[in-house]
Amino acid sequence: MKARVQVMLKTGVLDPQGEAIRHALGALGFDGVEGVRQGKVIEIDLAETDPEAAEAQLSEMCEKLLANTVIESYKIDLS
Amino acid sequence: MKARVQVMLKTGVLDPQGEAIRHALGALGFDGVEGVRQGKVIEIDLAETDPEAAEAQLSEMCEKLLANTVIESYKIDLS
Helix, strand or coil, rough: CEEEEEEEEECCCCCCCHHHHHHHHHHCCEEECCEEEEEEEEEEEEEECCHHHHHHHHHHHHHHHHHCCEEEEEEEEEC | EEEEEEEECCCCCEEEHHHHHHHHHHHCCCCCCCEEEEEEEEEEEEEEHHHHEEEEEEEHHHHHHHHHCCCEEEEEEEE
């Protein structure tokens, strides 16, 4: 079972990487870019085939390793 | 208009970050993790409201700045 975990900085947490991209896009002549936030995406291939068990396992992975839940939020998509 | 761009290393390109995550998950006791790939996700807030024009602009941003198309592929989602 394949899963995609998206980890983003929470709203209100300063995102210097996103700001750097916004500046660079402006310098390249792209107008109308109002905001940029950068995060991570992690694609995981699991042996688990039960969607509920997989989601529980992925939540635990996020809490323990993949996201720093003080400043980051995560979203799990199973496919 | 909000857009999400996902940039991943192409299949076959070595992904040391993904491998590090896979090892760490194993060390934490998560079994059945068969593969991990890590990429970037960039959320962009555009002034453009026409979906076609926005997608064209985003493709150009990816080609010029956001992705290294030699080793990375990108996917654009408009929302």
